[in-house]
Amino acid sequence: MLPLLKKKSKADTGPVVPAWHPNFRNFEKLPDTKVVRTAFFINGVAITLAVAAVIYFGLDEWRLRGIRQQIDMVQAQIDRDKKANDQAVALFKKFQAEEAKVNEVDAFVKSKPLVSTIVMRLGETIPPNIAIDTLDFRESGMTMRLSVRGAPDAASGLATAYLEQLKADKQLEIFETVAFTSTPTPNPATGRMAVEFFLSLKKPAGKK
Numbered sequence: 215m216l217p218l219l220k221k222k223s224k225a226d227t228g229p230v231v232p233a234w235h236p237n238f239r240n241f242e243k244l245p246d247t248k249v250v251r252t253a254f255f256i257n258g259v260a261i262t263l264a265v266a267a268v269i270y271f272g273l274d275e276w277r278l279r280g281i282r283q284q285i286d287m288v289q290a291q292i293d294r295d296k297k298a299n300d301q302a303v304a305l306f307k308k309f310q311a312e313e314a315k316v317n318e319v320d321a322f323v324k325s326k327p328l329v330s331t332i333v334m335r336l337g338e339t340i341p342p343n344i345a346i347d348t349l350d351f352r353e354s355g356m357t358m359r360l361s362v363r364g365a366p367d368a369a370s371g372l373a374t375a376y377l378e379q380l381k382a383d384k385q386l387e388i389f390e391t392v393a394f395t396s397t398p399t400p401n402p403a404t405g406r407m408a409v410e411f412f413l414s415l416k417k418p419a420g421k422k
Contacts, residue, residue, distance in 0.1 A: 332356070335385050341376055343369075345406075355389065355414035362398070362407040369407035370398050377411060389413040 329351060336346060336358075343363040350357040360376075362369035373394075380392045391414045401408040 332386070335383070339379065339383065341372065341379070343372055344376055355412055357395070358411040358413065360409040360411070361401065361404055362409055364407070366398075366400060366407060369409075373398055373407065373409040380411070380413065386413070388416060390416040 333349065336349075340346065345361045345363075347359040347361055348357075350359075360373065362373050364372060377392055377394065380386060380389075392411055395410040395412045398407045398409045400406075
């Protein structure tokens with residue numbers, strides 16, 4: 215049998231004293247033993263940011279260049295079509311002026327009654343003992359000169375009755391008023407009473 219191992223006592227173990235030797239190393243002059251230096255990462259990050267900035271601003275400049283080219287193309291088209299456009303505008307304004315003249319003439323013609331229609335209506339409705347001497351059409355209306363047969367009082371009554379008849383005639387509503395222009399007077403040449411009416415036209419809508 216193997217003898218039992220004896221445990222060494224602490225007294226048998228001497229104090230451990232590191233071996234002393236002078237350190238003559240100069241750390242400032244020793245070469246850098248790092249595999250990758252910190253400056254490499256800093257430079258890499260800076261270069262990456264610089265390249266990203268160049269790409270970003272380069273894309274912006276490329277887009278701006280495309281927009282400028284489009285603007286130049288549109289401006290060229292505008293300059294090319296400006297002369298034709300100015301001519302078209304001038305022709306349109308001339309057309310508007312001519313159209314206004316035509317519309318004015320058309321409105322004037324439509325606002326005027328047909329003379330033949332008026333004359334026929336007067337001929338159909340004129341009472342006995344009254345004769346139409348003249349009809350004078352003017353811008354503002356019509357003047358009627360009549361000869362009324364009979365004594366002065368009777369002739370004046372016939373003239374007044376005829377005036378009221380003209381006022382009530384629905385086919386003569388183009389006239390706004392019908393009135394004597396003067397007092398009926400005897401005509402020595404014919405022995406009849408001379409009477410004069412004025413029938414004023416209604417003003418077109420919108421005019422005062």
